[in-house]
Amino acid sequence: MEVSEDGTIQWYDFETGKRHNKSGPAIMYPDGSKSYYTHGEFHNESGPAIVWSNGHTAYYIHGKRHNESGPAIVRSDGSKAYYLHGKEFTESEFLARTKTSCEDKTIVVDGHTYRLVKAD
Numbered sequence: 001m002e003v004s005e006d007g008t009i010q011w012y013d014f015e016t017g018k019r020h021n022k023s024g025p026a027i028m029y030p031d032g033s034k035s036y037y038t039h040g041e042f043h044n045e046s047g048p049a050i051v052w053s054n055g056h057t058a059y060y061i062h063g064k065r066h067n068e069s070g071p072a073i074v075r076s077d078g079s080k081a082y083y084l085h086g087k088e089f090t091e092s093e094f095l096a097r098t099k100t101s102c103e104d105k106t107i108v109v110d111g112h113t114y115r116l117v118k119a120d
Contacts, residue, residue: 006030007029007030008028008029009027009028010026010027010028011027012026013039013040016040018037018040019035019037020037020038020039021036021037022038026038029053031053032053033050033051033052033053034050034051035049035050035051036048036049036050036060037049038062041060041062042058043061043063044059044060044061045061049061054076055074055076056073056074056075056076057073057074058072058073058074059071059072059073059083060072061085064085064086065081065083065086065088066083066084066085066086068084068098069098070082071091072084082094084098101118102116103117103118104116104117
């Protein structure tokens with residue numbers, strides 16, 4: 001761990017010298033902003049990898065912008081950008097790729113088979 005004069009705290013992998021912290025942010029800034037790194041890459045599987053004090057967030061997995069459950073970038077002005085595995089998509093493209101549907105699936109309840117349909 002290293003603390004700079006301005007109060008920024010950084011964690012490193014001592015063998016590689018890369019920013020790394022498996023149990024929390026690898027950089028914590030005095031203003032409350034924080035960045036998560038694993039082996040020198042932005043990475044956080046349980047939330048945004050970058051959180052700025054102004055509300056801007058960015059989701060990364062293994063150094064690539066990625067969020068399967070919503071926008072990978074949410075800017076402080078409310079604008080959003082959608083990414084999967086580092087590739088940008090429009091919101092409609094993102095929803096088409098990640099939308100799950102039960103339509104036309106069959107289920108069995110008490111020995112009876114039912115086909116699921118889209119509700120009107």
